[in-house]
Amino acid sequence: MRIVIAEDAALFRAGLVRLLQDEGHQVRAAVADGAALLAAVAEHHPDVVIADIRMPPTWTDEGLRAAVELRRAHPGTAVLVLSQYIETGYAARLLSASPAGVGYLLKDRVADVDEFTDAVTRIAAGGTALDPEVVRHLLAGSRRSGGLDPLTARERDVLALMAEGRSNAGIADALVLSLGTAEKHVASIFAKLGLPASATDNRRVLAVLHYLRP
């Protein structure tokens, strides 16, 4: 995959480049701010952009704004936003700007190389990768309002993984279930919550998120 990275912390940027190269990806450019990111994308047309949220010049949400802008201008480029904090509001902004081909992860997740590269691959394929932390927040909100009461504990685990953007196979893997059992849980969740059964993983994520959103 062709990848462009935008991250202002030089050490972390270098590490990220090495990690992705070791995994067999081509890092076409590694830049330090939002404006340079837009220019690099226009030049290299990467498959995936990995961007830090907080970058110069204002150190607020440059990366997020660049991501939204990129999804609009280059629909073929998936965007993974990294951050040291998780803000549910940021996730909502990202998803409402573009329901597919986006991801929002804590920087900590990079430490698990396989999970991280899996997320990159997923969004490059038009999927979604949401940090478990975001999902946890959303689930907590729904639990408070009683919306998740009909679900069993296992079904809640499945729902969380579904919201992160995982496929049935990914869910089965993570929970050490057979694929058939995972599919049964998913069908049961859709039925209990009154969600429309969706074919693609991405639409499934959106349905779940739509349900969870306060």
Added chain:
Amino acid sequence: MDAVSLVSPVLRGPFTGRARREVAFCVLTLPFGVFIPLAGFFATVDAGLLLGSGPPWVADGNPSGQAVGAAVGVAALLTVLLVTTGAARRLTAACRGLAGRLLGEQVTAPPPLASRGARGLAARIADGPGWRALAYLLLKFPVMLLECFAVAVLWGAGLANLTYPFWWLSFRNHSPGTRLSPVPVITPFDWIGQGHFTVATFPGTFAAFAAGAGMVLAAPWVTRMVVAADRRLIRGLLSPGPLARRLADLERTRALAVDDAATRLRRLERDLHDGAQIRLATLAMNLGMAKKKLGDSGAVPDADAARELVDTALQGARDALGELRELARGIHPPVLDNGLPDALASLAADSAIPARLACRLPDRPAPAIEAIAYFCAAELLANAAKHSAAATITIDVSQRAGLLVLTVTDDGRGGVDPGRGSGLAGLAQRAAVVDGRLDITSPPGGPTRVTAELPLHT
């Protein structure tokens, strides 16, 4: 001082803008001076007239007891009314405005009564600024008389005297032999029965001209003196009272303290985010990569790469620790727990420019004061190292009348501008929060001396 430089301000005095503005001030505020005597006079006399059919107002040609009592009562009522209706405040607000516009005497208005949630009669009677406004109106009367003297006699009559030679020949050109009464000339000394003189001939008008010139030259200085008295009254009586000023000070410094705290928290977050946090994230990433290189079990597929990544991770851990240590020290230096002298000694030892410390502090200040003094010294040392090109720095700490006095002197190039660069302004603000102050003297060419005075206890 030579004669020219002594005389020229005297000659120019009457023609300055300041002289004009002071005259305008005297004229425009005259009504405020006559207000109380006039109001008092009419109120007491009218009271007598209104109650005319009542008790005998005159006994043996003098006011009777009842008359005096009624007058005192009416005067007291008038006084209370002036304060409680806010009339005194409104009248003096005009004086304050004129003083600001014409004299450049900027006096803050006292806080309005209503804003303090006090609208009852009791609160209105207890309205300190209202009473002080009334006191101003009373004292304005004698001052106004002096101002009238300066304006009417020195300026008015002085200018009139100057004109005598010019109109004399056109109006006094009667045929010879006509007997004309002499024309009086007004002088400032008329009122003590001296100095009054008259002129009857044309050459005599030059005496009037000379008197006028003297009066006009003296006028601006006399006006300035009486206006100075008025300024004192305005500053003392028409400004917010000491409590209100204190309140305003506290409100200002509280806002500074709140801002300062918010700024520091924000900076702390930034430091953590850009420092230790990202270092730890990088460290985790390197360890994650190393783990991958080590494989799940058995033989290691890429031992060299794994070793290198672990080395990088180790270095990252050390850097993160160092960063966190610096950050923690910046929040509260542990050495400060042993007292200010120890903390300053280690600060002086670490200074880039050789620093000498003299610390005579018999009483231990409050921890907050120690912290402010410490960070003040640290900032000043850092500033000196950055900008002063000094060879030595002296840090002097002493105690004087319940104050901790910290003086940092360097022999550098000076020219420090407290307005530019927020470091010193920030220090001054932090000192102000605890009622302390910061003095900076830094002439171009040096030396720079910054003195912080802080109360020993908050």
